[in-house]
Amino acid sequence: MKEDSINALLNPKSIAIVGASATPGKIGYSVIKNLLESKFSGSIYPVNPKDDVILGLQNFKSVSEIPGPVEAAVIVVPAKYVPGVIDDCGKKGVKGLIIITSGFSEVGDIALEDQIVKQARSYGMRILGPNIVGTLTNSTKLNASFAPYLPLPGKASLITQSGALLIAIDAISYTRGVGFEKLISIGNMSDVDFADLITWLDGDPFTSCISLYIEGFKDGRRFIEACKKTNKPVIALKAGVSTHGAAAAASHTGSLAGSSKVYDAAFQQAGTLRATDLNNLFDRTLALSLQPTMKGENMLVLTNGGGVGVLATDAAEKYGVPLKFAPEDVQAELKKHMPDYGSAKNPVDMTGMAGNDWYYKTVKFSYAHSWVDGLVVLYCETAQTNPEEIAKSIHKAISESGVKEKPVTISFVGGERSDKAMRWLVENGIPTYNAPDLAVNAMAALREFHNLREIVNHKAYKSSSNGGVVARKIIAKARKDGRGALTEIESKQVFAAYDLPIAATQLSTSEDEAVALAKKVNFPVVMKIVSPQILHKSDAGGVKVNIKDEAGVRDAFKTIMVNTKNYKAEAEIHGIAVQEMAPWGTETIIGSVNDATFGPTVMFGLGGIFVEVLKDVTFRVAPISESQAAQMLDEIRGAPILNGARGEAPRDKKALADVLCKYAAMIYELQDEIAETDANPVLVYEDGKGVKVVDARIILKSK
Amino acid sequence: MKEDSINALLNPKSIAIVGASATPGKIGYSVIKNLLESKFSGSIYPVNPKDDVILGLQNFKSVSEIPGPVEAAVIVVPAKYVPGVIDDCGKKGVKGLIIITSGFSEVGDIALEDQIVKQARSYGMRILGPNIVGTLTNSTKLNASFAPYLPLPGKASLITQSGALLIAIDAISYTRGVGFEKLISIGNMSDVDFADLITWLDGDPFTSCISLYIEGFKDGRRFIEACKKTNKPVIALKAGVSTHGAAAAASHTGSLAGSSKVYDAAFQQAGTLRATDLNNLFDRTLALSLQPTMKGENMLVLTNGGGVGVLATDAAEKYGVPLKFAPEDVQAELKKHMPDYGSAKNPVDMTGMAGNDWYYKTVKFSYAHSWVDGLVVLYCETAQTNPEEIAKSIHKAISESGVKEKPVTISFVGGERSDKAMRWLVENGIPTYNAPDLAVNAMAALREFHNLREIVNHKAYKSSSNGGVVARKIIAKARKDGRGALTEIESKQVFAAYDLPIAATQLSTSEDEAVALAKKVNFPVVMKIVSPQILHKSDAGGVKVNIKDEAGVRDAFKTIMVNTKNYKAEAEIHGIAVQEMAPWGTETIIGSVNDATFGPTVMFGLGGIFVEVLKDVTFRVAPISESQAAQMLDEIRGAPILNGARGEAPRDKKALADVLCKYAAMIYELQDEIAETDANPVLVYEDGKGVKVVDARIILKSK
Numbered sequence A, B: 001m002k003e004d005s006i007n008a009l010l011n012p013k014s015i016a017i018v019g020a021s022a023t024p025g026k027i028g029y030s031v032i033k034n035l036l037e038s039k040f041s042g043s044i045y046p047v048n049p050k051d052d053v054i055l056g057l058q059n060f061k062s063v064s065e066i067p068g069p070v071e072a073a074v075i076v077v078p079a080k081y082v083p084g085v086i087d088d089c090g091k092k093g094v095k096g097l098i099i100i101t102s103g104f105s106e107v108g109d110i111a112l113e114d115q116i117v118k119q120a121r122s123y124g125m126r127i128l129g130p131n132i133v134g135t136l137t138n139s140t141k142l143n144a145s146f147a148p149y150l151p152l153p154g155k156a157s158l159i160t161q162s163g164a165l166l167i168a169i170d171a172i173s174y175t176r177g178v179g180f181e182k183l184i185s186i187g188n189m190s191d192v193d194f195a196d197l198i199t200w201l202d203g204d205p206f207t208s209c210i211s212l213y214i215e216g217f218k219d220g221r222r223f224i225e226a227c228k229k230t231n232k233p234v235i236a237l238k239a240g241v242s243t244h245g246a247a248a249a250a251s252h253t254g255s256l257a258g259s260s261k262v263y264d265a266a267f268q269q270a271g272t273l274r275a276t277d278l279n280n281l282f283d284r285t286l287a288l289s290l291q292p293t294m295k296g297e298n299m300l301v302l303t304n305g306g307g308v309g310v311l312a313t314d315a316a317e318k319y320g321v322p323l324k325f326a327p328e329d330v331q332a333e334l335k336k337h338m339p340d341y342g343s344a345k346n347p348v349d350m351t352g353m354a355g356n357d358w359y360y361k362t363v364k365f366s367y368a369h370s371w372v373d374g375l376v377v378l379y380c381e382t383a384q385t386n387p388e389e390i391a392k393s394i395h396k397a398i399s400e401s402g403v404k405e406k407p408v409t410i411s412f413v414g415g416e417r418s419d420k421a422m423r424w425l426v427e428n429g430i431p432t433y434n435a436p437d438l439a440v441n442a443m444a445a446l447r448e449f450h451n452l453r454e455i456v457n458h459k460a461y462k463s464s465s466n467g468g469v470v471a472r473k474i475i476a477k478a479r480k481d482g483r484g485a486l487t488e489i490e491s492k493q494v495f496a497a498y499d500l501p502i503a504a505t506q507l508s509t510s511e512d513e514a515v516a517l518a519k520k521v522n523f524p525v526v527m528k529i530v531s532p533q534i535l536h537k538s539d540a541g542g543v544k545v546n547i548k549d550e551a552g553v554r555d556a557f558k559t560i561m562v563n564t565k566n567y568k569a570e571a572e573i574h575g576i577a578v579q580e581m582a583p584w585g586t587e588t589i590i591g592s593v594n595d596a597t598f599g600p601t602v603m604f605g606l607g608g609i610f611v612e613v614l615k616d617v618t619f620r621v622a623p624i625s626e627s628q629a630a631q632m633l634d635e636i637r638g639a640p641i642l643n644g645a646r647g648e649a650p651r652d653k654k655a656l657a658d659v660l661c662k663y664a665a666m667i668y669e670l671q672d673e674i675a676e677t678d679a680n681p682v683l684v685y686e687d688g689k690g691v692k693v694v695d696a697r698i699i700l701k702s703k
Helices: A002-010 A027-037 A079-092 A110-122 A163-176 A194-202 A220-229 A243-253 A260-270 A278-290 A306-318 A328-335 A356-368 A387-401 A416-427 A436-456 A467-480 A488-497 A511-521 A550-567 A626-635 A653-669 B002-010 B027-037 B079-092 B110-122 B163-176 B194-202 B220-229 B243-253 B260-270 B278-290 B306-318 B328-335 B356-368 B387-401 B416-427 B436-456 B467-480 B488-497 B511-521 B550-567 B626-635 B653-669
Strands: A014-018 A043-047 A072-075 A096-099 A126-128 A134-137 A142-145 A156-160 A180-185 A209-214 A234-238 A299-303 A374-380 A408-413 A505-508 A525-530 A543-547 A575-580 A586-595 A599-606 A617-621 A674-684 A691-693 A696-700 B014-018 B043-047 B072-075 B096-099 B126-128 B134-137 B142-145 B156-160 B180-185 B209-214 B234-238 B299-303 B374-380 B408-413 B505-508 B525-530 B543-547 B575-580 B586-595 B599-606 B617-621 B674-684 B691-693 B696-700
Touching: A002 A096, A002 A126, A002 A134, A002 A194, A014 A027, A014 A079, A027 A043, A027 A142, A072 A079, A079 A096, A079 A110, A110 A126, A156 A163, A156 A194, A156 A278, A163 A180, A163 A278, A163 B306, A163 B374, A163 B408, A163 B416, A194 A209, A194 A220, A209 A278, A220 A260, A220 A617, A234 A260, A234 A278, A260 A436, A260 A617, A278 A436, A278 B436, A299 A306, A299 A356, A299 A436, A306 A374, A306 A408, A306 A436, A306 B163, A328 A356, A356 A374, A356 A387, A374 A387, A374 A436, A374 B163, A387 A408, A387 A416, A408 A416, A408 A436, A408 B163, A416 B163, A436 A626, A436 B278, A467 A488, A467 A653, A467 A696, A488 A505, A488 A525, A488 A696, A505 A511, A511 A525, A511 A550, A511 A575, A525 A550, A543 A550, A550 A575, A586 A653, A599 A653, A617 A626, A626 A653, A653 A674, A653 A691, B002 B096, B002 B126, B002 B134, B002 B194, B014 B027, B014 B079, B027 B043, B027 B142, B072 B079, B079 B096, B079 B110, B110 B126, B156 B163, B156 B194, B156 B278, B163 B180, B163 B278, B194 B209, B194 B220, B209 B278, B220 B260, B220 B617, B234 B260, B234 B278, B260 B436, B260 B617, B278 B436, B299 B306, B299 B356, B299 B436, B306 B374, B306 B408, B306 B436, B328 B356, B356 B374, B356 B387, B374 B387, B374 B436, B387 B408, B387 B416, B408 B416, B408 B436, B436 B626, B467 B488, B467 B653, B467 B696, B488 B505, B488 B525, B488 B696, B505 B511, B511 B525, B511 B550, B511 B575, B525 B550, B543 B550, B550 B575, B586 B653, B599 B653, B617 B626, B626 B653, B653 B674, B653 B691
Parallel strands: A014 A043, A014 A072, A072 A096, A096 A126, A156 A180, A156 A209, A209 A234, A299 A374, A374 A408, B014 B043, B014 B072, B072 B096, B096 B126, B156 B180, B156 B209, B209 B234, B299 B374, B374 B408
Antiparallel strands: A134 A142, A134 A180, A505 A575, A525 A543, A525 A575, A586 A599, A586 A674, A599 A617, A674 A691, A674 A696, B134 B142, B134 B180, B505 B575, B525 B543, B525 B575, B586 B599, B586 B674, B599 B617, B674 B691, B674 B696
């Protein structure tokens, strides 16, 4: 039923315009004019209290007066009248509300926005907006917006959180030749959000690629889940990635912007491609809407100019698909279509001597060759060749090859004739760009999307232990004591309940007990103060390490007690923890936050300078799969350390990935209780020898 | 006189085309046709052995037959005939040779190329090429090339190592509206190179900005010196920055490509701006050829769309000119030209309500305000505004402000109407781009160029000591012994001769001598084997540290002798070095290479994982100024370590910068002798406490 309502929003058969106007320049006039000019075939009903006819259409005093069914209503009346209109629509049985009107949460009136959503829901209606430009659909000729015309037809659909951009993109579609099936303005996302629309577009036969301009999500997890479920490429331009930018985004849409690194993780987990800027969004949209993905790693570059070939080579490395030399047999064949001083390696440089015939033959051969997983064809405009003919030769070779499911991208570097030829190629289904690096970037996107999809639906690790029961008991006790954090011992008990490998630690409340415990865990040991009021134990003189015998234990017990009393006399002392002294290993850190947008999110990094100086950490929204954990270990800058840099044996990455999975499962399960956690340090031993969590901290959610 | 020859190449008053042809399609025909069609006002003399008239011009059998003076000759005959033509030209008194003919070093015939250069020089002639497209000059209507027409007129001059790109750029100049005064194809650079042309263009009143497409230099230092001397902006697109790309570049032009990091350093030292790709080269060229530099750090962004404002904010941070909020008085004034829900902070969002008048008023006010150092104006096409009128309003405001020497860049995001308005703005001197990040990138270039020029001519440190005399004696002795490297002790003697602070180290040849030396440098000491055949001293058991007393010295002496004999019985033992044990400090590494393109080049990095795992090092071509040394310390990723991360006191950066300057001066002075050096570790102490070079190595050039 909800799906049905979204259908009514995007593809209605009948539409009312509430706030219709007979005055040119008014939005209530423009929307009707646009619906008429776009040749929308459904019923159009202007609604306002005074007119009889608007733009040749019968006007109605209210929605309820309309004789036939009304699937959607475009609302443009001032904000204060919107609640009344919603009731009117609800009673009529309208399914979707396209609320163009502004003056809601974006100017601080959150209450009014909440009210209209509640109201609409009570009638089973969905809201697109408020504060939007409207929505445009090429396949049904629907321009329910104040953007002046439908965009150039195409296979991509774009959802944007900036209305101004929608209007600009509408115009750009024609000048750059990037076509769209739908342009949807999402505004304040009071109800319908990115996730709803992505899910709906997944079933839309006219959409092959979904492009997004995002300033912030309200519920990040719904976005991830929606993206994971569609096999259509989703490309996101996330604005507000800088500190200053994030602030601007928040004030602009009233939505919460999560930290840039958490967004990076979320897009990765959602299997969503990123665009670096507006032009990159168009460029990648063009490629992803027209071409299949690149399924292997061999990209071949054909060119008639060494210069653009070198630039393509640089770009290939920059965008993660470095060129490899083509095999001998491929080179031998290509050598036939170039002068002696050409190069058949990769990039394949046919030199400026290349004409229609060489392009035709090399493209036809390369595109069909099994070694080639993706083909990039470059052409530098010359005085001796005609770009239009070169374009036709390339297109003919591709068409005749009979090959399917292999991507090709093209770059023509030149003037007006090249621009014309490029436009023709795009119209014939081949993404073509005005610079070599752009053609390579587009191919890299086709490769990246393939790679993202490979692991996006791997199952996340789920805890099989009954750790939750144990953990909740410990947490309940701390809450009962009025504490907002667990002690180290309690934190470790929670970790242990989730099968995390902690350094054995037990609480002693007397010297004798400490000695007994030390003997149990074996010397040498570490001793640490346990007090809810002392979080920075070392600063308080509350930590002693490498204690080798009974005398040492007794001595440490006394010293720690004195030190901590001097440090904070009023501190409540639970006792002193006696812990096995874990042998040296590579220091790492695991932690978590409960992100405002994405909820429980796990962090991983190497310890020491990596985390403190280089901020070399990576995030994933919990829970995570084994392959995601493995990616985390590989994507930090210090990754070589784990692989055994500086002559050391490789570290136990398998055990570490396993711990990350369990950790993520833990914070996910306990998200209603836990705000933040730290496991620091987590020592990683050589391959096969596991991992040890030395210190632990759990901060509770305030309730 | 040489200057004069380059003038003859680029601005000849009379020109011969040797290899002229009456057959359309031949290069010897195209060049004459292009000279005629471009309406070159000087004399044009076709030369070939058979024709009488070509394209209406009298043909000559040889250059010497031409009656009047001939300043330049375009040569298009096959390579084997070029030497004969050069003699003919030389005898005639030709000054410059534009050799389009290919088939020289680029196909491996280095001998022929060397020969023609020698020949030309013997007549005092200079060569542009061979293997080029030719050269084009708008101000003198000279199209001495086989590119079909002169580019769109403009103030930038472009030199390219790829001929194919020249032809493409020629066409692109019209479609993108980026105008050029000159397009110069530089080909194999057998004689005239980038440095010669930059020096000449520095004096060219028609050129305000110099753009380069570079694959590699032959002599990198000449390039640096030429760039330093011009105050005109130089923008370089360096192709072949990837490993694979560098290989492609080398095979393409026969020039040597230095390592990417050394090129980065050289461009920095030359005060040269970089372009990341072809479009970025056009974009930055447009800005630098039309606008003054940005002299402060306050960039103000005006917009009518929140979305593009956020994208501009992200770009500002990415490109190193992060936005700051405008002062209260600026905000107060701007607030007058926007609705309540607009934002006057920065970006200044006038909202979609902004029309001509608001643009006019906000631009006029902001551009004239002293707080604003650079203004970026964004416009998102709307249905209610006319891009052309907005463009005129902005231009009017800028013109009327009376402000000079302050930069402005613009972005219009929209369709055909916006494209037209942008073209108009560019024609009226304001660089305008189709995406907000591009306008910000252009402004960032104007800022970066200002910053680069600030320090580019700071004096490099020059050694005042007579270290050279001492060093050369030590090196001579090693060479006499048939050695290719100095021992640690010798290396330290060289370092010390250049006032580098080494850990005191002396050679002992007996136990007693070792004891005496240890007492002299004070305990504790370090002892190390000194043998030309043992480079990895630790592996040989040839190092003992922290020796605290006489007994320890005697014991270490014996053990080291035994260990090294076991390790390599035939090794020649100079003795055992006794060294003061330097107290712990932050480990850094200084080193040098003698780069094939740039000569002696100094490297700096932090020790340990920074250099081994992260390759976190930076280079400068020697010698260097204090400000360059300071930049080196600041630009490594681990820079926070030197500033006192993790609760430590800041390190003695002043002393470290001083050591870097002295080190660079040393390797520069000894460049004829030294191939590579290492000072590793170099310990840096807290501020005011200096630096100590603990280990040293010098590898000699093979002679």
